[in-house]
Amino acid sequence: MATSTEDYDVIVIGGGPAGENAAAYAIAGSDRTAAIIEHELLGGECSYWACMPSKALLRPAEVLAAARAMPGVREAVGDAMLDRRAVFARRDEFTSHHDDSGQRRWATSAGIEVIHGSAALTGERTVELSTGGHGDPPTRTLRARHAVVLATGTIASIPPVPGLREALPWISRDATNLREVPERVAIIGGGVVATECATWMLALGVRELTLIVRGSALLASAEPFAGELVAESLRASGATVLFGTSPGAVRREQPRDTGEGRIHGGPVTITLDGSEPGEITVDEVIVAAGRHPATSGLGLAAVGLSDGRTPTDDRLAVTGVPGEWLYAVGDVNGRAALTHMGKYQGRVCGDVIAARAEGRALDGARFTASADHAQVPQVVFTSPEVASVGRTEHAARADGIDVETVEIDIAVAGSSLARDDFAGRAKLVIDRGTDTLVGATFVGTEVAELVHAATVAVVGAVPMESLWHAVPSYPTVSEVWLRLLEARRG
Ligand SMILES: Cc1cc2nc3c(=O)[nH]c(=O)nc-3n(C[C@H](O)[C@H](O)[C@H](O)COP(=O)(O)OP(=O)(O)OC[C@H]3O[C@@H](n4cnc5c(N)ncnc54)[C@H](O)[C@@H]3O)c2cc1C
Numbered sequence: 001m002a003t004s005t006e007d008y009d010v011i012v013i014g015g016g017p018a019g020e021n022a023a024a025y026a027i028a029g030s031d032r033t034a035a036i037i038e039h040e041l042l043g044g045e046c047s048y049w050a051c052m053p054s055k056a057l058l059r060p061a062e063v064l065a066a067a068r069a070m071p072g073v074r075e076a077v078g079d080a081m082l083d084r085r086a087v088f089a090r091r092d093e094f095t096s097h098h099d100d101s102g103q104r105r106w107a108t109s110a111g112i113e114v115i116h117g118s119a120a121l122t123g124e125r126t127v128e129l130s131t132g133g134h135g136d137p138p139t140r141t142l143r144a145r146h147a148v149v150l151a152t153g154t155i156a157s158i159p160p161v162p163g164l165r166e167a168l169p170w171i172s173r174d175a176t177n178l179r180e181v182p183e184r185v186a187i188i189g190g191g192v193v194a195t196e197c198a199t200w201m202l203a204l205g206v207r208e209l210t211l212i213v214r215g216s217a218l219l220a221s222a223e224p225f226a227g228e229l230v231a232e233s234l235r236a237s238g239a240t241v242l243f244g245t246s247p248g249a250v251r252r253e254q255p256r257d258t259g260e261g262r263i264h265g266g267p268v269t270i271t272l273d274g275s276e277p278g279e280i281t282v283d284e285v286i287v288a289a290g291r292h293p294a295t296s297g298l299g300l301a302a303v304g305l306s307d308g309r310t311p312t313d314d315r316l317a318v319t320g321v322p323g324e325w326l327y328a329v330g331d332v333n334g335r336a337a338l339t340h341m342g343k344y345q346g347r348v349c350g351d352v353i354a355a356r357a358e359g360r361a362l363d364g365a366r367f368t369a370s371a372d373h374a375q376v377p378q379v380v381f382t383s384p385e386v387a388s389v390g391r392t393e394h395a396a397r398a399d400g401i402d403v404e405t406v407e408i409d410i411a412v413a414g415s416s417l418a419r420d421d422f423a424g425r426a427k428l429v430i431d432r433g434t435d436t437l438v439g440a441t442f443v444g445t446e447v448a449e450l451v452h453a454a455t456v457a458v459v460g461a462v463p464m465e466s467l468w469h470a471v472p473s474y475p476t477v478s479e480v481w482l483r484l485l486e487a488r489r490g
């Protein structure tokens with residue numbers, strides 16, 4: 001097929017949240033042109049297979065638990081289970097039934113052209129597009145006057161366990177877009193996807209759920225009490241959590257590709273290394289064992305990057321590629337694999353591209369992605385939730401910071417009013433040298449909204465002495481801040 005060459009000011013490969021923000025910020029208020037090349041749905045993993053559907057599945061369970069924890073409401077609700085059909089219908093509304101026309105309308109209104117296809121770099125500022133799949137002959141060549149931004153995200157990793165890939169296991173895409181609820185489920189992994197997925201699976205009525213965790217803790221990069229409280233809660237909801245255990249081999253009777261979110265064949269038997277029982281049989285196995293950058297077929301070798309990695313400087317320019325024309329934002333660059341951080345990087349990167357295109361100096365904090373290093377907030381929407389920002393005590397000590405910590409149970413007047421079963425823990429990590437907060441973790445019901453106050457304190461380097469004057473309203477869950485400061489005073 002004949003190819004044509006088209007010029008844009010900015011070309012973004014990958015239309016997830018990070019790429020969308022980079023494109024919009026790079027051309028905002030100018031007459032520059034931008035194209036986003038996307039081979040699936042504009043909006044990326046987050047909108048259709050990750051954040052949106054997972055949180056839409058978790059929220060109804062949280063609301064039901066809150067109702068059960070409130071006298072007067074508990075009696076009204078009784079012991080009814082979630083209505084799966086209604087939960088799935090709301091989930092499908094949130095994923096727009098996998099129709100990206102709303103996002104495309106937004107792109108058009110922002111002046112961005114969306115091109116369907118798979119893109120690969122072929123040299124400096126040059127991208128080839130195949131409108132079929134990867135490996136199909138290119139149909140168009142695009143050239144970028146100012147910048148190419150890589151925003152291709154990540155792909156679920158399947159560990160090389162004999163028989164696992166052949167068993168057609170579920171990955172997170174199936175678990176978030178489930179159409180059928182398997183009776184017996186095994187989840188491989190003990191990280192964020194595994195624990196959130198276990199939470200909604202149990203709420204939807206899975207009868208037997210086993211977490212196969214090779215390490216000794218859930219959510220291993222969080223403060224240790226976070227994983228302990230989540231494990232305790234999952235066990236209380238009927239889960240079996242096997243630590244120090246790996247799948248040795250997997251066999252499935254009649255694996256069948258029945259489609260996303262449908263049970264992929266007959267029962268699956270998993271041999272377990274490191275745990276009794278030595279074998280379990282389930283109706284579906286879910287792999288939640290991490291993700292790797294989506295760089296296959298992206299042509300990194302054509303610009304001198306050969307190991308599938310796109311490390312960046314704090315301007316989001318890919319290091320080792322001269323000329324300040326290649327950038328990487330979002331999950332693909334490995335800085336902080338979260339939607340809000342990818343969008344933040346997109347904003348910084350877009351501002352940098354705009355300033356360089358206009359010959360402006362990169363003066364000011366907005367041109368440096370400083371928050372990626374040790375100021376990253378995250379909420380894990382398990383029950384209890386885990387909300388954190390910055391460094392854990394362990395990470396701070398590993399970075400050579402002389403820290404002091406405060407840790408308390410978080411039942412305060414506001415929280416006990418919020419619900420009868422409010423429980424959890426909070427911890428602050430304080431740099432003794434500067435007397436500022438470098439990390440905070442809250443574990444409890446509905447603590448997600450607590451963490452932004454800590455993020456402001458960490459990013460603003462607010463002295464602990466000043467926090468004393470940030471008085472929490474009474475009666476709110478935020479009173480936990482006062483209790484933490486009092487505990488520090490002793
Ligand atoms: C189950 C699950 C739940 C999650 N929940 C949360 C959450 O609650 N909060 C949170 O902050 N984060 C969450 N995350 C992480 C979040 O989904 C990612 O951080 C986010 O999607 C990254 O955005 P991105 O734009 O970098 O990449 P993506 O969203 O992955 O988008 C990349 C896009 O690039 C396209 N693409 C790839 N290669 C090419 C190519 N060669 N040519 C053209 N297009 C290409 C892909 O089709 C895709 O649309 C979750 C992840 C999972 C798996």
Ligand SMILES: NC(=O)c1ccc[n+]([C@@H]2O[C@H](COP(=O)([O-])OP(=O)(O)OC[C@H]3O[C@@H](n4cnc5c(N)ncnc54)[C@H](O)[C@@H]3O)[C@@H](O)[C@H]2O)c1
Nearest residue numbers: 159189190191192193194214288289290291337379380381
């Ligand atoms: N609420 C949120 O913010 C949210 C929710 C879901 C996912 N995410 C993001 O998505 C990304 C992916 O999450 P994830 O849970 O897949 O990754 P993860 O890195 O959090 O956890 C991976 C788990 O799999 C285990 N594992 C890895 N390789 C294995 C192997 N070969 N055999 C057995 N176990 C193995 C690890 O020990 C770990 O327990 C993360 O960056 C996460 O932050 C965020």
